[in-house]
Amino acid sequence: MSPSPKFPAAINKEYLTVIQGKNTLKIFKILHVIPQVKAGDEIGVGDVLGMTIKNGYFAP
Numbered sequence: 001m002s003p004s005p006k007f008p009a010a011i012n013k014e015y016l017t018v019i020q021g022k023n024t025l026k027i028f029k030i031l032h033v034i035p036q037v038k039a040g041d042e043i044g045v046g047d048v049l050g051m052t053i054k055n056g057y058f059a060p
Contacts, residue, residue: 011055019043 017030017037035050037043 011053013053014055015050015053017049 014031015034017033017035019028019030020026021028022042030049032053032055033050034053037047037049043049
């Protein structure tokens with residue numbers, strides 16, 4: 001759960017997508033995106049990961 005949003009059309013969820021680089025131990029954490037990819041999918045530069053969201057973390 002994220003903090004309660006203080007603006008219209010916001011959601012009170014947070015999504016986390018974790019991507020492991022190919023041939024590396026580096027891991028990338030993506031927040032504020034409703035994922036359209038699934039575990040095990042291979043992605044490349046420029047691929048769409050999902051739709052960005054605005055939630056309570058953006059509220060002052």
